[in-house]
Amino acid sequence: MTANLTKQTDFDAIIIGGGACGLMCAVQAGFLGKRTLVIEKNEKVGAKILISGGGRCNYTNLYTSAQQFISTNEHFSKSTLSQWTVEDTISFFETYGITGKEKTLGQLFPESDNARDVVKVFTSLCLDLGQEIWTGAEVKEIEQAEGGFVVSVERDGRTESLVAPKVVIASGGLPIPKMGATDFGLRMARHFGLRISETAPALVPLTITGKDQPWYEQLSGNSIFCRVWNDRISFEENILFTHWGLSGPAILQISSYWRPGEYIYIDLLPNHNIGELIKQEREANGKKMLLAYLANLFTRKFAEALSDKLPVDKNLASLSKTEIESIGQLIHEFKVKPAGDKGYDKAEVMRGGVATDELSSKTLEVKKIPGMYYGGECVDVTGWLGGYNFQWAWASGFVIAQNL
Ligand SMILES: Cc1cc2nc3c(=O)[nH]c(=O)nc-3n(C[C@H](O)[C@H](O)[C@H](O)COP(=O)(O)OP(=O)(O)OC[C@H]3O[C@@H](n4cnc5c(N)ncnc54)[C@H](O)[C@@H]3O)c2cc1C
Structure with missing residues (x-):
């Protein structure tokens, strides 16, 4: 490693991170005639954009409102989301061919x-607008200094x-x-004495261990449309059984609202009343076995898996009131208690x-450090599954750019 060189630059701002937020910020700053340098640790920008939505990129959601964002301050995202709306995202991408x-x-x-x-929209625009991008460059530190900030970057061994x-x-x-994620934003927040709202994985599969695990494992690959809820929220989408627990969109959604030690609840047949359905069916077909009936409603595999929980080998006519209630x-x-x-x-x-009360909701500038901004996923604003996180990233990048 050679000696550290300090260089006064003529950039209006240095943007750390060439992801959704950083790239949008650079482009929007460019539209306003401001020069920025994007510094990206990976060899290419936009790594998460490339893998998002299974490589197809669910880049926004038509129903975006502040309600689809989790934050200690539920109002914080409103200003940003109103300054750059879903319509803005749609027309921005349409303008550039998407x-x-x-x-x-x-x-x-x-x-x-x-x-x-x-990603190509951003790399082309950065090129056209003269916004510089350094890849394979990792920012190690930021310090306040005369004239702004000193940003220490490691690149090519220097x-x-x-x-x-x-x-x-x-x-x-x-x-x-393994895709380049770092704790840099959080580390810098601590360094500058900014509060951090507790962090945890979100939109994440949930695991089941112990004696219940084999039950889930036998159903691995089965997907069922459900309503999943806890005392905070409810989602209607598919769940997916896996050999280690539960995944699928409804589980990913509830995971953002789940805390270790808590239960989640699943309605396996939402918008129906199975007790009523059984009563109707047995009038016409009382000899039908519960197993066959459940196999019709769900899959054969799932009905068989219920055999240790329900009297599946009884026919519908012989089910007692209590049995129907317990079905x-x-x-x-x-009831599920994820491990x-x-x-x-x-x-x-x-x-x-980064705690929202450390930032101006209008500009995303750090209140006690003028000239420093936080955007995207670093901030305590977490979207639901379905394009909301990109909408927040684009919007926060736009808002910051207006204030550089
Ligand atoms: C598998 C997967 C699929 C997803 N699918 C979707 C989807 O379809 N729709 C949706 O809305 N959201 C999706 N998301 C979430 C979405 O990708 C993120 O919310 C979004 O990328 C956040 O944007 P960002 O700019 O804040 O961070 P990122 O896009 O993660 O960008 C941050 C960048 O900073 C770089 N970096 C970190 N530390 C340093 C450093 N010290 N120096 C230099 N560079 C650094 C990183 O390498 C990274 O490229 C998905 C996420 C994953 C993991």
């Missing part, structure tokens, strides 16, 4: 189904200290360390982050 198609529940994907197109008047921390959250209880209020979650290796986002 038409959106809605898949389900308002989720918008590029018509091409290719996340690369999304450490350089760059001085710029403003700095944007858009270095993302902790999920998927209803099990099907509509299936834990799959952690940051499998989480789509980080819950918590």
Whole structure:
């Protein structure tokens, strides 16, 4: 490693992180005639954009409102989301050749189904607008100094200290360390004495261990449309059984609201009343076995798995009132106590982050450090599954750019 060089730069701002927030910030700053340098640790920018939505990038959600974001301050995201709306995201991408198609529940994907197109919009625009991008460069420290901030960057075995008047921390959250995720944003928050709202993996599969685990394992690969809830929230989407527990969209959604030690509840047949259905069926077909009946409603495999919990070898006519009630209880209020979650290796986002009361909700500037901004996943604003996290990342990048 050679000696540290300190260099006064002519950038208006240095943006740390070439992800969704940092790239949007650079482009929007460019539109306003401001020069920025994006510093990205990976060899390429936009790593998470590329893998998002199974490589197709669910880049926004038509139903975005502050309600789909978890934060200690539920109002914090409102200003940012109103300054850069879903319509702004849609027309921005349309202007640069990406038409959106809605898949389900308002989720918008590029018509091409290719996340690369999304990244290309930013790399081309950065080039056109003269915004500089350094890849394979990791920011190690930031210090306040005369004229702004000194940003220490390690690149090609050298450490350089760059001085710029403003700095944007858009270095993302902790999920998927093997894709470049670092704790840089949180570490800098601690360094500058900023409060952090407790962080945890979110949009993450939940694990089942102990005596219940084999029951889930036998159903591995089975997917069921359910309502999953706890005392905070409820989601209606599919759940997926796996050999280690539960995944699928409804589980990922509830995971953001689940705390270790708590139960979650699953209605395996939402919007129906199984007790009533059984009563109707047995009038016409009393000899039908409960197993066959459940196999019709669910899959044969799932019905068989219920055999240790329900009298599946009885026919419908012979079921007692109490038995029908307990079938209803099990099907509509299936109780699960997850052992834990799959952690940051499998989480789509980080819950918590830099505390919102440390930031101006209008500009995302750190209140006590003028010229320093936090955006994207670093901040204690966590979206639901379905394109909301990108909407927050684009919007926060835009808002910061207006204030550089
Ligand atoms: C598997 C998966 C699928 C997802 N799918 C979707 C989806 O379809 N829709 C959706 O809305 N959200 C999705 N998300 C969430 C979404 O990717 C994130 O919320 C979003 O990328 C956050 O944007 P960001 O700019 O804050 O952080 P990131 O996009 O993570 O960017 C931060 C960048 O900073 C870089 N960095 C970190 N530390 C340093 C440092 N010290 N120096 C230099 N660079 C640094 C990182 O390498 C990274 O490139 C998905 C996430 C995952 C993991």
